[in-house]
Amino acid sequence: MPTIQLVDLAxxxxxxxxxxxxxxxxxxxxxxxxxxxxxLTEERVKDHFGEMVKGxxxxxxxxxxxxxxxxxxxxxxxxxxxxxMTDAQGKVFSTALLRMxxxxxxEVARRARGRGRVPAEFDPAAPVEP
Amino acid sequence: xxxxxxxxxxxxxxQGFWGDDLEAPVRQVHDGPLDYLMMDYLAEVTMSIMQxxxxxxxxxxxARDFPPLMERIFEACVEKxxxxxxxxxxxxxxxxxxxLVEAGRAAGVAGKARVGVVTGDGLMDRLDDLxxxxxxxxxxxxxxxxxxxxxxxxxxxxxxGAGPIVEALEAGADVVVTGRSTDTAxxxxxxxxxxxxxxDDHHRLAHGVVAGHINECGAQASGGNALVDWWTMPSMExxxxxxxxxxxxxxxxxxxxxxxGGRVSRxxxxxxxxxxxxxxxxxxxxxxxxxxxxxxxxxxxPDRVRVTGVxxxxxxxxxxxxxxxxxxxxAVGTLVYAWPDAAAKARSAERILRARLDRxxxxxxxxxxxxxxxxxxxxxxxxxxxxDIPEVQFRFAVRSRDRDAVERFTREIAxxxxxxxxxxxxxxxxxxxAQEIMAFWPALLRKEAVRPHLNVxxxxx
Numbered sequence: 407m408p409t410i411q412l413v414d415l416a417x418x419x420x421x422x423x424x425x426x427x428x429x430x431x432x433x434x435x436x437x438x439x440x441x442x443x444x445x446l447t448e449e450r451v452k453d454h455f456g457e458m459v460k461g462x463x464x465x466x467x468x469x470x471x472x473x474x475x476x477x478x479x480x481x482x483x484x485x486x487x488x489x490x491m492t493d494a495q496g497k498v499f500s501t502a503l504l505r506m507x508x509x510x511x512x513e514v515a516r517r518a519r520g521r522g523r524v525p526a527e528f529d530p531a532a533p534v535e536p
Numbered sequence: 537x538x539x540x541x542x543x544x545x546x547x548x549x550x551q552g553f554w555g556d557d558l559e560a561p562v563r564q565v566h567d568g569p570l571d572y573l574m575m576d577y578l579a580e581v582t583m584s585i586m587q588x589x590x591x592x593x594x595x596x597x598x599a600r601d602f603p604p605l606m607e608r609i610f611e612a613c614v615e616k617x618x619x620x621x622x623x624x625x626x627x628x629x630x631x632x633x634x635x636l637v638e639a640g641r642a643a644g645v646a647g648k649a650r651v652g653v654v655t656g657d658g659l660m661d662r663l664d665d666l667x668x669x670x671x672x673x674x675x676x677x678x679x680x681x682x683x684x685x686x687x688x689x690x691x692x693x694x695x696x697g698a699g700p701i702v703e704a705l706e707a708g709a710d711v712v713v714t715g716r717s718t719d720t721a722x723x724x725x726x727x728x729x730x731x732x733x734x735x736d737d738h739h740r741l742a743h744g745v746v747a748g749h750i751n752e753c754g755a756q757a758s759g760g761n762a763l764v765d766w767w768t769m770p771s772m773e774x775x776x777x778x779x780x781x782x783x784x785x786x787x788x789x790x791x792x793x794x795x796x797g798g799r800v801s802r803x804x805x806x807x808x809x810x811x812x813x814x815x816x817x818x819x820x821x822x823x824x825x826x827x828x829x830x831x832x833x834x835x836x837x838p839d840r841v842r843v844t845g846v847x848x849x850x851x852x853x854x855x856x857x858x859x860x861x862x863x864x865x866x867a868v869g870t871l872v873y874a875w876p877d878a879a880a881k882a883r884s885a886e887r888i889l890r891a892r893l894d895r896x897x898x899x900x901x902x903x904x905x906x907x908x909x910x911x912x913x914x915x916x917x918x919x920x921x922x923x924d925i926p927e928v929q930f931r932f933a934v935r936s937r938d939r940d941a942v943e944r945f946t947r948e949i950a951x952x953x954x955x956x957x958x959x960x961x962x963x964x965x966x967x968x969x970a971q972e973i974m975a976f977w978p979a980l981l982r983k984e985a986v987r988p989h990l991n992v993x994x995x996x997x
Contacts, residue, residue, distance in 0.1 A: 417764040417803065421812030424677060424978065430810025432803065434764075458915045466816050470832055470845070471806050475813050483904065487581050488975050490866060490904040490933035492912040500763065502914045528767045536770040536797075 408515040409507045413522035415514075416442060418500035425485040426461075427496030429503050432473040434521055438514065439472040445508055451476055454506050476503070545730045547723050547747070548779035551575040551622075552754025554582055554599050560754065560777045565609045565618055568793035570779065571730075573613070574722040575622040576752045577602065583716060584860035584974040586626035587660070587691035597628030598713075603635040606711065610643035613710065620711040621701060621722045627660075627691060629653050629715045633995055636711060640997035649997040652709025654700040656990035657716040659692040659857065659981075666985060673857060673979040682977065688861040690974060694986045695856045697822030701725035703992045716858060718821055720748025723780060731784040735823060735851075740786035742826035742848030745819060747780045747788050750808055750843075754778070757790065757808040758839075759798030764807065771797025790841045800839040820856075822983075825849040854980040863975035864901065865942040866935040869949030870908075872962030873928055879921035881957035882907050882930040888956050889932060892948060898941040900934045907931070929962070935973070942970040 412431075415438050420429045431446065433439045452463040461479030468475065482496050483489035493499070504522065548570045550561030554577040564573055577599040590597030602624035606613075613620060625632040633653035640649050659666065663686070666673070673682035682689070693716035702725050704712040712725075724744025727733065733740050750757045757778040759769045776796025781789040790800050809828065813819075819826040825848065832845040873881040886905040893900070906912035908929035910921045921928070934945045946968045953960055 417807065419761075419763065419807040419810045423812060423814060424976065428810070428813055430807070430813055432764075432806050432810070434803075454917075456916060458917070466813075468810075468816055468829060468831070470830065471809065473806060473810060475810055475816060477814060483902070484975075486976065488863060488866075488935070488973055490868070490902055490935055492906055492908065492931065498913045502917050505914065505917050522763075524767045530767075534768060534770045534772070 407509045408512060409509050410515050410519055411504065412506040412508050413501070413504035414518040414520060415508065416504065417522065418504055420496050420498065420500035422482055422486060422496040425480055425482050427478045427481040427499040429476045429478065429500050430473055431476070431503065432471065435517070436472050438518070439469070441510065441514070442474060443467065446474055451503065454503065455481070458502070543730070543784060545571050545726060545782045546779055547572040547574060547726055547751065547782060549574055549751035549754050549757070549777045551577060552752065552756060553577065553579055554601070556754050558601065558605065561605060562609055563793070563796065564777055564779070565612050565616065567776070567796060570616070570618050572726040573618055573620045574751055575602070575620065575624060576719045576722060577622065577624045578626065578716060578719070580858055580860070580976050581974060583627060583693055583858060584691045586628070587860070590627055595628075595631050598626040598632035599624035602632065603639040606636055607639040607643045610640050610645050610649065614645045614649050619705065619709070619726070621725060622712070623714045623717045623719070623722060625653070625713040625715045627658060627693070627715060629655050629713050632713050633993070636713060637995050637997050645997055647997070649710040650708050651995040651997060652704025652707060652712040653993045653995065654704060654712065654714040654717070654990070655993070656700070656986065657693045657696045657714070659694060663689065663692055666981070671981055671985055673859065673981065676978040676980065682859065682979065685861045685977065688863070690860045690862055692857060692859045694981055695822060695858065696986065696990065697721050698725035698728055700990050700992050702729045704994070705729040707992065707994045709994060719752035720745045720821055721823070723748035723751045724823070727782050738824050738848030738850060739846065740848070741824040742846040743786035743788060743843065744782070745821050745824060745826040746809070746828065746831065746843060746846050747782060750790055750805065751778055751780060753808060753811060755798060756811065757805060758792045758800050759804055762804045762807050764803040769799055773797060786846070787842065787844045789836065790843065791839055800841055802833045802835050802841055805833055805841045820852060822851060822855055824851050853983055855983055855986055857979045857981045859977035859979060860974045861977055863973045864935060864937040865939050865970050866933060866973055867942050867946050867968045867970045868931060868933040869946065869968040870932070870962065870965070871930045871949065871952060871960050873930060873957065874959040874961065875924065875926045878925050878928045878959070879907060879910055881959060882928050884957045885930055885952055886932065889948060889952060893945065896944060898944055899938070900936045900941060902935045904933045905931065939970060946970055
């Protein structure tokens with residue numbers, strides 16, 4: 407089975423509460439929601455982060471939003487003001503999770519590959535019109 | 537007040553934090569129809585900063601950007617009937633209210649506007665009374681009683697709900713200034729007031745909480761910091777902040793003014809809903825516990841997302857309390873290493889610096905070294921640094937209860953330039969600064985210990 411990065415299947419947003427970072431993962435395509443549910447178990451996510459998450463990983467489901475919410479306990483070096491980390495508020499734990507490699511069918515790989523990355527033709531110096 | 541079931545109330549977001557886009561509230565008021573402007577100024581760390589400012593100058597201790605901002609928009613707000621609800625009062629809502637009255641007079645609305653000042657969330661002056669009365673204020677995660685850090689507490693405030701804001705609106709306040717109101721109450725208090733919701737309207741209130749969660753981070757709900765298709769986000773140079781079109785049944789539409797930049801779409805709103813989310817079935821506020829697991833989002837037009845299906849449960853008997861206490865010192869030093877072998881040079885510098893701190897006999901509670909450009913944000917997930925990495929920023933941080941140790945550390949970064957690995961630059965910023973750490977102590981307090989102290993004062997401009 408082909409492997410793609412989670413960044414092509416889902417977008418994400420993270421934030422903090424004390425020493426806990428949360429990561430909300432949202433399927434780009436509702437057809438991939440079941441795949442995310444099966445793949446992104448608490449164990450798999452805890453494994454992925456390894457030493458970056460000292461405590462437990464908890465998962466919550468928001469089926470109507472095709473989203474999962476993860477609480478990563480003990481991820482922020484003591485939290486907000488105490489932490490020595492650049493990302494003391496866990497703002498980019500979201501994209502760290504999206505680095506995960508996921509096995510998918512050929513069909514999903516074809517459809518999703520490149521979905522989450524900026525297209526080659528994008529010109530950052532050009533204004534984006536509505 | 538009549539409660540017409542077809543009315544729509546527009547509640548716009550004007551600030552997502554203290555330091556947000558200063559032009560956003562001006563655009564919200566001028567660029568389209570609006571009934572309420574909410575502005576959130578307070579993060580956890582903000583309260584302790586404000587407390588420190590107030591201890592040096594008794595008339596300080598609030599978001600000092602707010603009165604000058606109101607001076608710019610006060611007249612337009614009064615003319616258009618836009619009422620403002622904000623927690624800019626910080627640890628000194630009275631001081632903020634007094635300056636606001638001056639700002640109103642300077643803006644030409646003397647005799648035409650009222651300011652409502654909400655007080656009573658501050659617990660600092662009666663902390664010992666509370667402890668003596670048996671409120672232990674145990675840390676919500678560790679369970680330790682507050683007495684273990686009592687002598688180091690710098691600020692203490694209860695997160696208060698919508699009640700006093702509604703009271704101020706009923707008394708005719710055009711601007712309501714609070715201290716540590718919850719961020720979400722700034723949005724749902726106007727709904728309670730306008731639609732006559734009672735505290736038992738749990739499902740409606742829970743919708744209001746979600747509306748507040750969407751509004752409280754400013755443009756983060758209208759395209760700012762959104763990961764989804766970010767490169768397509770239009771006209772971010774004039775991004776429109778979100779606004780809520782609220783209906784009496786609780787349902788609402790998230791939108792923004794026509795002709796502004798950014799985007800309000802289902803995926804953008806979903807990202808904001810998940811920001812700082814815990815258990816989505818148990819979103820606790822002072823006024824209601826919201827359950828978002830049945831929430832439905834529907835795109836009902838361009839830049840229009842309708843929210844329904846939120847459920848509510850009765851509120852708990854407690855308020856969350858935010859306590860800041862002094863917890864040692866930290867400092868961060870940086871240098872930049874250039875190609876060739878930039879990462880190897882920076883890692884050698886790390887080894888040398890650790891050894892020097894050791895030889896000096898300095899002890900730290902924590903030492904952390906990151907190489908910005910390689911592993912600062914994603915740690916080991918970033919893999920090995922590319923062999924030809926053009927440059928890295930060496931970022932070395934320490935934390936200790938011992939201020940002298942941290943101060944000594946701040947003198948150890950510069951010497952690395954001439955006594956360590958080569959091709960090093962970027963020391964123009966000078967010596968790192970030792971910073972006092974304000975740590976947070978989240979706790980719960982029974983509502984009856986706060987309620988009798990809440991007060992609303994109405995000032996005539």
